[in-house]
Amino acid sequence: MKNEPPTEPATDPQQSVECGCCSTGQLLSEDDIRKDVTLLSATANYTRYEALRRIAASTNGVCVCELAPTLGVSQSAVSHALSRLHTDGLVTRRKDGRWRYYEATAQAETLLSALDTIRQMDHE
Template identity: 55%
Template sequence: MSSTERLQRYLSDARDGCGDEAVAQRLAELEALDADAGGPALDEDVTVMSALANETRYKIVRILHLAGEELCVCEFAPFLDVSDSAISHALSQLTDAGLLTRRKEGKWRKYRITPRATALLIALDGSR
């Protein structure tokens, strides 16, 4: 059974019968929704959500949010039960996703949370 046939069967059940025109209209509405949902920001949004979908990376973002200031890469090690290279990799992924900014100060790298990451954490906190 094709998706159009399934939709026609659904519309017929839900709306006490309908013709091809109603199915075509509903398909057009659904295609518009699909286009809006898959707009230009889709890939970027998925990258951001994927970056947060790891305990180490999420904890780094949460620590920076709570700190309210930039932190040196070396300041994360006492709180994370992973290797230094894993911390560096996580920081790089978060920076690439636009959730952190990085600056170099001498031989040290310092990280700060971005407004976008802050907004995501606030949204998560507000949904609990």
């Protein structure tokens, strides 16, 4: 069987790219890829990920002052992590006096649930 060179990449990111041996299927748009990478990179840090897990487990939101001791990092490191999680849409924040309380968004809940499912599959 003769090896065929891959065809030119599709110009439309939603089109399939096929070579002689296989098909990559449906591709994501550049915007979707950028959003996915941003979301995943927001959780690709121990402090941010652990903070998000703790926030998602709370019922009334979590204050920075509560997270710093449990994460073992400074309050400024927690504030920086929470700022990134907020910017990337994984937590909301509300101000109560001089404190800010953070809650997980539906997007964060879905992401954490997907990670839990993947982890369970790994243990089967």
